[in-house]
Amino acid sequence: MMSYTKGTKKKYKNTSYFSHDYIIANHGDIVSFIAMVIVIGLMFQVTAPVSKLFTMLQHNVTIRSNQASMQDTVNRVGTLYTAGYRDLLTCLFYTLIAIVIHAVVQEYIIDRLYKRLHFSKSQYGKISEISQLLLFYLISFLWGANIVYKERLLASISTLWTGYPHLYLSFWFKFYFICQICYWLHCFPELYFQRVSPSEMPERGQRYAINLLCIAGAYLLNLNRIAVVLLVLHYLAEIIFHCSRLLRLAGRRSAAWYGFALWDLVFVAVRLFSVALAGLTFALGLEKNSRDRISIREGNFNTKFIRLNCLAVVCLLQGYLMWNFITFHVRKARQFLETHTDVQQVVSHERCLIRSIGQDNKPSAARLSAVLEDRQSNSREPTAVKCTSGLNRCSELRQRRMVQ
Numbered sequence: 001m002m003s004y005t006k007g008t009k010k011k012y013k014n015t016s017y018f019s020h021d022y023i024i025a026n027h028g029d030i031v032s033f034i035a036m037v038i039v040i041g042l043m044f045q046v047t048a049p050v051s052k053l054f055t056m057l058q059h060n061v062t063i064r065s066n067q068a069s070m071q072d073t074v075n076r077v078g079t080l081y082t083a084g085y086r087d088l089l090t091c092l093f094y095t096l097i098a099i100v101i102h103a104v105v106q107e108y109i110i111d112r113l114y115k116r117l118h119f120s121k122s123q124y125g126k127i128s129e130i131s132q133l134l135l136f137y138l139i140s141f142l143w144g145a146n147i148v149y150k151e152r153l154l155a156s157i158s159t160l161w162t163g164y165p166h167l168y169l170s171f172w173f174k175f176y177f178i179c180q181i182c183y184w185l186h187c188f189p190e191l192y193f194q195r196v197s198p199s200e201m202p203e204r205g206q207r208y209a210i211n212l213l214c215i216a217g218a219y220l221l222n223l224n225r226i227a228v229v230l231l232v233l234h235y236l237a238e239i240i241f242h243c244s245r246l247l248r249l250a251g252r253r254s255a256a257w258y259g260f261a262l263w264d265l266v267f268v269a270v271r272l273f274s275v276a277l278a279g280l281t282f283a284l285g286l287e288k289n290s291r292d293r294i295s296i297r298e299g300n301f302n303t304k305f306i307r308l309n310c311l312a313v314v315c316l317l318q319g320y321l322m323w324n325f326i327t328f329h330v331r332k333a334r335q336f337l338e339t340h341t342d343v344q345q346v347v348s349h350e351r352c353l354i355r356s357i358g359q360d361n362k363p364s365a366a367r368l369s370a371v372l373e374d375r376q377s378n379s380r381e382p383t384a385v386k387c388t389s390g391l392n393r394c395s396e397l398r399q400r401r402m403v404q
Contacts, residue, residue, distance in 0.1 A: 134243065229277060237263065
């Protein structure tokens with residue numbers, strides 16, 4: 001017969017299987033079970049055709065050597081892929097996979113690092129979001145850079161628009177866009193699973209929606225070449241930014257300062273390069289083969305209306321990011337100036353009190369002077385709150401002198 005001591009007895013709360021707490025705590029297992037059912041369907045002949053619609057890339061085209069002279073298929077012989085309506089099922093399945101991967105990374109990597117590094121509870125939400133985004137940006141940057149290298153998209157700047165419409169994609173090229181779309185799709189249910197506060201939801205939801213619409217729009221309009229180059233540039237700046245944020249939260253302020261300084265330069269350069277590449281592609285390159293009407297059957301959307309709108313979206317997005325960048329630095333500069341002014345006022349007040357102490361307290365006055373010089377030289381303590389101890393010490397010494 002099993003016995004329990006009073007100190008080791010545990011009380012289990014009876015929670016319903018349909019309660020919010022149960023779903024949030026076990027959402028990784030629930031979603032992985034659904035994905036596993038779809039994968040198991042591949043093992044049976046009856047369900048295999050349906051499961052393939054979810055797990056495998058659709059709309060494949062086989063290009064033979066005698067067909068290699070087709071538009072956008074030069075030097076590309078083998079199985080290629082195009083965009084189509086059946087990609088919706090593939091995106092649904094890999095969105096489930098993204099949720100499972102998110103839960104695994106959260107539980108087995110981020111949570112363990114959080115416990116080992118002894119971060120505060122207030123920092124947990126920031127560290128979780130930064131770590132997840134940093135991992136995604138790093139993988140996407142390396143994957144996208146590999147595609148740019150293999151596809152030779154930067155061998156000549158005209159490669160970005162030559163041969164449009166770019167219908168035929170390699171396996172990894174199409175899978176890259178599918179994964180990008182699925183990642184930003186899975187971010188919306190994660191707002192619920194991660195118990196994000198209502199005050200943060202609008203800002204995050206707006207950021208997720210912008211990324212999703214831009215990537216999905218470029219994929220559907222067959223503008224995949226310019227899109228992957230812009231994504232690689234954007235992710236480079238985001239990697240530096242989130243690495244610097246992690247260093248700051250970890251207490252490495254000196255390394256974080258250099259990281260943010262590098263991010264300032266890279267961020268501005270990326271914005272300029274993005275606008276320049278978009279201008280060359282939409283205003284000059286694609287204009288040479290412009291059409292009066294779009295052709296959905298041919299996948300050709302090279303009309304003046306589409307080009308101008310795509311260019312406007314890119315320019316407005318870069319301008320929006322640049323505006324946030326400028327306002328962020330202006331706000332930080334104002335805070336520094338206000339704090340620096342307060343410190344100067346407190347320091348001048350302390351010096352006046354030191355002079356009024358007189359000759360009877362020379363050692364105390366000398367120590368306070370040394371503290372003031374050290375405080376002025378230390379740029380990491382620009383707050384008036386840290387000067388109150390000096391003021392209290394001066395006031396005590398002045399009162400003692402008056403009593404004497």
